[in-house]
Amino acid sequence: MLSFSRTRSPGRNTSPLAGGMDYLEPKRKSNVLGRLILIVSLTALCITMLKNAPSFTSPTSFSRSQEGVTHVLVTGGAGYIGSHAALRLLKDSYRVTIVDNLSRGNLGAVKVLQGLFPEAGRLQFIYADLGDAKAVILHIPKILLYEVDKIFSENAFDAVMHFAAVAYVGESTLDPLKYYHNITSNTLVVLEAVARHKVKKFIYSSTCATYGEPDKMPIVEVTPQVPINPYGKAKKMAEDMILDFSKNSDMAVMILRYFNVIGSDPEGRLGEAPKPELREHGRISGACFDAARGVIPGLQVKGTDYKTGDGTCVRDYIDVTDLVDAHVKALEKAKPRNVGIYNVGTGKGRSVKEFVEACKKATGVDIQVDFLPRRPGDYAEVYSDPAKILRDLNWSARFTNLQESLEVAWKWQKSHPHGYASS
Numbered sequence: 001m002l003s004f005s006r007t008r009s010p011g012r013n014t015s016p017l018a019g020g021m022d023y024l025e026p027k028r029k030s031n032v033l034g035r036l037i038l039i040v041s042l043t044a045l046c047i048t049m050l051k052n053a054p055s056f057t058s059p060t061s062f063s064r065s066q067e068g069v070t071h072v073l074v075t076g077g078a079g080y081i082g083s084h085a086a087l088r089l090l091k092d093s094y095r096v097t098i099v100d101n102l103s104r105g106n107l108g109a110v111k112v113l114q115g116l117f118p119e120a121g122r123l124q125f126i127y128a129d130l131g132d133a134k135a136v137i138l139h140i141p142k143i144l145l146y147e148v149d150k151i152f153s154e155n156a157f158d159a160v161m162h163f164a165a166v167a168y169v170g171e172s173t174l175d176p177l178k179y180y181h182n183i184t185s186n187t188l189v190v191l192e193a194v195a196r197h198k199v200k201k202f203i204y205s206s207t208c209a210t211y212g213e214p215d216k217m218p219i220v221e222v223t224p225q226v227p228i229n230p231y232g233k234a235k236k237m238a239e240d241m242i243l244d245f246s247k248n249s250d251m252a253v254m255i256l257r258y259f260n261v262i263g264s265d266p267e268g269r270l271g272e273a274p275k276p277e278l279r280e281h282g283r284i285s286g287a288c289f290d291a292a293r294g295v296i297p298g299l300q301v302k303g304t305d306y307k308t309g310d311g312t313c314v315r316d317y318i319d320v321t322d323l324v325d326a327h328v329k330a331l332e333k334a335k336p337r338n339v340g341i342y343n344v345g346t347g348k349g350r351s352v353k354e355f356v357e358a359c360k361k362a363t364g365v366d367i368q369v370d371f372l373p374r375r376p377g378d379y380a381e382v383y384s385d386p387a388k389i390l391r392d393l394n395w396s397a398r399f400t401n402l403q404e405s406l407e408v409a410w411k412w413q414k415s416h417p418h419g420y421a422s423s
């Protein structure tokens with residue numbers, strides 16, 4: 001159908017002169033038309049073939065499963081804990097995809113990781129909002145805004161570490177719906193994608209805030225969860241969804257309930273750099289460093305009449321290096337159809353006053369401290385019993401010297417006065 005006949009028309013020989021052109025024209029016209037049809041058909045065929053060819057949809061190492069390589073999706077990987085986890089995973093030869101909407105994290109952290117692991121197939125960054133189950137795809141230079149399910153369709157994830165969340169107790173009491181949306185609803189979106197694409201392992205970032213204010217210390221994993229602020233409640237709901245889903249699924253689940261996370265990469269490559277506008281909700285270590293740098297006039301300790309040793313709140317401070325180590329151990333030991341729930345803490349409670357003293361020593365600054373009334377939503381005393389995670393995952397905290405953890409973090413803070421913008 002598409003071939004051209006090269007045989008000459010008898011008319012051409014019989015009438016080469018007058019009128020010859022008139023005689024030949026219809027045949028030539030049909031040849032030209034045929035050629036045109038051929039070209040169009042071939043072009044269409046080529047486009048179809050190219051479209052179906054793997055190279056046209058630009059598959060990368062990220063879109064294919066590879067024997068011996070575990071591909072981990074790190075949501076919230078531009079944030080404080082997520083970036084440290086990504087660094088550790090990359091160091092341990094995992095393939096990493098970071099998904100983050102940069103609402104609270106830093107592109108600078110991703111750039112540090114890309115600089116350390118520039119090889120193809122090691123790390124990719126996808127700028128996306130996890131709440132965007134059905135968003136339009138936007139093309140921003142070098143960045144794509146994807147809907148969540150599309151991310152899972154285009155990447156072969158073996159495991160998900162779901163860190164992305166808004167995570168300030170104080171803010172959650174002021175704007176609870178933001179927390180239920182960002183934590184509970186977004187976890188549902190991620191979980192649906194995980195289920196649809198049959199991802200084998202799911203590691204969830206939960207928190208001791210899900211326990212609320214238990215009567216008995218230390219907190220064990222079976223301590224009743226009675227959260228007292230929207231942050232803790234939203235995380236507890238997310239946990240419940242994961243547990244219910246896991247009952248009829250082959251997926252391996254690990255829920256890690258962190259206590260208060262401090263410190264930063266001992267080699268000084270990453271740090272904690274919350275956006276300036278979040279300072280007022282910030283965590284104690286951030287406030288301590290801001291006070292030491294003179295960004296804020298001093299520290300405000302909220303609540304001195306709690307039923308604790310010195311009247312200030314007691315918390316269990318876990319170094320981020322230990323925390324990400326717990327994640328890697330959880331990932332390695334996660335088994336199909338199994339759920340592991342673990343406290344990740346040191347097992348030792350430290351008062352806010354103790355923390356402030358350690359901070360003064362770590363920074364060498366005699367920080368001014370104001371003692372104020374309690375803040376709504378805070379609980380008096382919280383520290384973990386980390387026996388279960390030691391028994392099951394052979395994990396225990398190694399960086400338990402508060403002052404040393406703060407010294408490491410302070411070093412990064414001093415060399416990055418404007419966070420990642422100073423890099």
Ligand SMILES: NC(=O)c1ccc[n+]([C@@H]2O[C@H](COP(=O)([O-])OP(=O)(O)OC[C@H]3O[C@@H](n4cnc5c(N)ncnc54)[C@H](O)[C@@H]3O)[C@@H](O)[C@H]2O)c1
Nearest residue numbers: 076078079080081100101103104105129130164165167261
């Ligand atoms: N820092 C702590 O002391 C602590 C304690 C217990 C639990 N956690 C949990 O650990 C996780 C990480 O906390 P962090 O301290 O690193 O916080 P972070 O704010 O530094 O990091 C969170 C990251 O998630 C991203 N993110 C938020 N919403 C998103 C969305 N809708 N789509 C895509 N990305 C989004 C942010 O941009 C940010 O990069 C959170 O789930 C938090 O609840 C933290």
